[in-house]
Structure formats: structure tokens, C-alpha cells
Amino acid sequence: MHEPLRFIGKVVEGTVSRTADRWLLSVTVELPDPPRVRRESQAVVGVDLGVSAWATLSTGEKIVGPKAYADALAQLRRLSKQFSRQMEAAKVRAGLQPGQPLPKGMPMPLSQNMRKTQRRMARLHARIANIRADALHHLTTDLVQRFDVMAIEDLNVAGMLKNPSLARAIADMGFGEFRRQLAYKAAQRGKTVVIVSRWYPSSKTCSACGYKMPKMPLAMREWTCPECHTHHDRDINAAINLRNVAESSVRSSSPVSA
Numbered sequence: 001m002h003e004p005l006r007f008i009g010k011v012v013e014g015t016v017s018r019t020a021d022r023w024l025l026s027v028t029v030e031l032p033d034p035p036r037v038r039r040e041s042q043a044v045v046g047v048d049l050g051v052s053a054w055a056t057l058s059t060g061e062k063i064v065g066p067k068a069y070a071d072a073l074a075q076l077r078r079l080s081k082q083f084s085r086q087m088e089a090a091k092v093r094a095g096l097q098p099g100q101p102l103p104k105g106m107p108m109p110l111s112q113n114m115r116k117t118q119r120r121m122a123r124l125h126a127r128i129a130n131i132r133a134d135a136l137h138h139l140t141t142d143l144v145q146r147f148d149v150m151a152i153e154d155l156n157v158a159g160m161l162k163n164p165s166l167a168r169a170i171a172d173m174g175f176g177e178f179r180r181q182l183a184y185k186a187a188q189r190g191k192t193v194v195i196v197s198r199w200y201p202s203s204k205t206c207s208a209c210g211y212k213m214p215k216m217p218l219a220m221r222e223w224t225c226p227e228c229h230t231h232h233d234r235d236i237n238a239a240i241n242l243r244n245v246a247e248s249s250v251r252s253s254s255p256v257s258a
Contacts (some may be wrong), residue, residue: 007031020122035189044149045249046242048202048235049178051169052221055139056235058243061138069130069172072124078125090114130172140181144191149253151194151246152179153202153238194246202238206230 005011008140010030048056054065088098090108102108111120143150147161157175161167186193196202204213211227216234 020126021119024121043147044243044246045147046151046239048242049175050235051166053235054173056154056239058239062234065173066135067172068128069155072128076124079117079121086114086117134176136177136181140185144185144189147251149192151196151242151247154195154198154200194241196245196247202241203234206242207237209238
């Protein structure tokens with residue numbers, strides 16, 4: 001390996017892997033834990049995850065996700081159809097009828113064009129995964145650098161994926177990976193992640209007076225509180241409520257009042 005390591009420490013191991021048609025070397029280096037520095041005045045933020053806006057902060061910021069899979073979907077479909085036609089032609093060359101399923105255990109020799117299509121599909125899938133991972137790392141690193149306490153909702157991602165209308169968009173956001181990255185980066189820097197119960201009505205509760213709406217369909221993105229007449233953006237209101245829960249949690253568990 002000609003490239004110098006970016007970290008100084010004990011080299012533990014190296015793992016060689018292949019993604020699409022690229023070979024990668026991952027080097028594990030043993031480093032001391034970074035010092036955990038906590039400030040008495042804690043900056044608290046609530047983060048509401050969604051589909052239209054990837055992450056909405058209680059500060060009013062809205063981060064739009066890259067939606068890498070949705071952007072590449074047309075190209076993926078075209079390559080999949082191309083490979084399917086090539087596979088049908090290969091079956092005919094092997095003596096099978098058009099549309100006949102491949103018998104179990106029968107090897108199917110792939111032509112050079114079929115291998116090229118496979119490589120193009122693999123590179124496209126790798127590109128989608130890399131775009132999503134890059135965006136997740138940028139967002140989670142920015143949050144732990146700016147805030148001391150971050151509140152997120154305990155989302156039931158497996159249940160959300162059962163919605164046929166939103167499953168593809170939800171999977172494209174990477175909610176589970178967002179929580180994993182935020183948790184380990186916060187632990188490394190001495191920050192706190194507050195996980196709010198999934199049953200907490202963050203979207204239906206008015207962040208100004210505490211009134212709880214009896215019903216709120218998903219299509220309702222803005223609403224006005226019937227008690228205090230405050231107009232709310234659904235996502236920002238939910239993020240503010242998550243922040244309030246985190247602030248209450250910090251005050252009850254810490255002897256230092258922010």
C-alpha cells in the first residue's frame with residue numbers, strides 16, 4: 001500500500017472487500033478515545049425525520065434529503081429490463097422456450113453483454129448507497145458539532161415500511177442508519193441523544209399551549225391551534241415538542257440548570 005495512513009496508532013487489521021467492480025481496503029487502527037468535553041450551557045435541538053423534508057430542526061431549519069434511489073430509479077428500471085431481455089435470449093440459446101422458467105440446477109452461461117449490464121447495475125447501486133451514506137455522515141456530524149443534546153423520535157421503521165405508498169421513499173431516507181450514526185458520534189463527543197417514545201403525539205400537540213388535536217391526517221402539513229390560534233408547520237411543531245421533551249429530560253437528570 002503506497003498511500004500513508006491518516007491516523008497514527010496501532011494497526012489492528014486490514015479488510016479487503018469488493019463493491020461493484022471496485023476493490024477497497026479498510027484498515028482498522030487502535031486509537032485512544034477522544035476527550036469528552038461537556039459545556040454547562042447546553043444547546044438542545046429537536047429533530048423530526050420525514051419524507052418531504054428529510055430532517056426538520058426545532059430551529060426552523062429544513063434539510064432536504066438527496067433521494068438517491070428515486071433519482072436513479074428510471075436508469076435502474078432500464079438496466080433491469082435490458083438484463084431481463086438478455087436473459088430471455090440466453091434461455092432460447094440454451095434450448096428453452098421463451099418465458100419458460102430456468103430449471104433448478106441448470107447453469108446459465110452469461111454473455112459478455114450480460115456481464116456488462118450486471119456491472120453497470122452494480123455500479124449504480126453502489127453510487128446510490130454512497131450518496132446516501134455521504135449525506136447521512138454530513139448531517140449527523142453537523143448536528144453533534146452544533147448541539148449538546150439532540151432529541152429524536154423512536155420511529156417504528158419496520159412498520160412504516162409496510163405502507164406501500166411510502167415504503168420506497170422511507171427506505172431511501174435511511175432513518176435507521178441516521179439513528180445509529182447519531183448515537184455513536186454523540187457518544188464519542190460526550191453529547192446526549194434523547195430518544196422520545198414513538199407514542200408521544202409530537203405532531204398533534206401545540207408547542208405553544210399544549211393543546212392536543214384529536215385527529216391529524218398525514219396530508220395536513222400546516223394547522224392552527226383552536227385554543228391559542230397559533231399557526232404551526234407540522235414538522236417544525238413536532239421538532240419543537242421533541243426539543244421540549246429533551247430539555248425536561250436534561251433538567252431532571254442534571255444538577256446544573258442551563
